[in-house]
Amino acid sequence: MVADSLQVLFCGINPGLMSAATGHHFARPGNRFWPVLHLSGFTPRLLRPAEQAELPSYGLGITNVVARASARADELSAEEYVEGGRLLAEKVTRLNPRWLAVVGVTAYRAAFGDRAARVGPQQRTFGDTRVWVLPNPSGLNAHWTTATMAEEFARLRVAAEA
Known part of the structure; x- marks a missing residue:
């Protein structure tokens, strides 16, 4: 679920097998x-994966670094990550969210x-988009x-609202 001018575009690693089967992010x-x-305050209630279409109404979106589904992220190759990063950078530049939040250091x-990256805000930007x-x-x-x-997640929410 992506849209233009989001507050935060969350980016998972790649679809797990259940996510691939259901078409819903983080479905396991x-x-x-x-x-x-929800606990971090991004959504007013706990959403189910099948309700991911509601995310843009909260200024949120969701995508992945790598499109290929796998049982585990360690099944992905270094080349898949690099190519996924390149494609993600293009997507972020096009969509221009305020923040890109990559879920997984x-x-x-x-x-x-x-x-050297650690959990938290990064120095890297994609155009005007900051990275967390x-x-x-x-x-x-x-x-x-x-x-x-x-x-x-709440630290990011506060930064996104500022």
């Missing part, structure tokens, strides 16, 4: 994206060749809890 039940989006590093790297909401990411993830 253990994925924490939708709960974190490892994916951001691979797509844009920035080994968020933690990966996959249930496999044990380094972040739902609560700490929501705090980081």
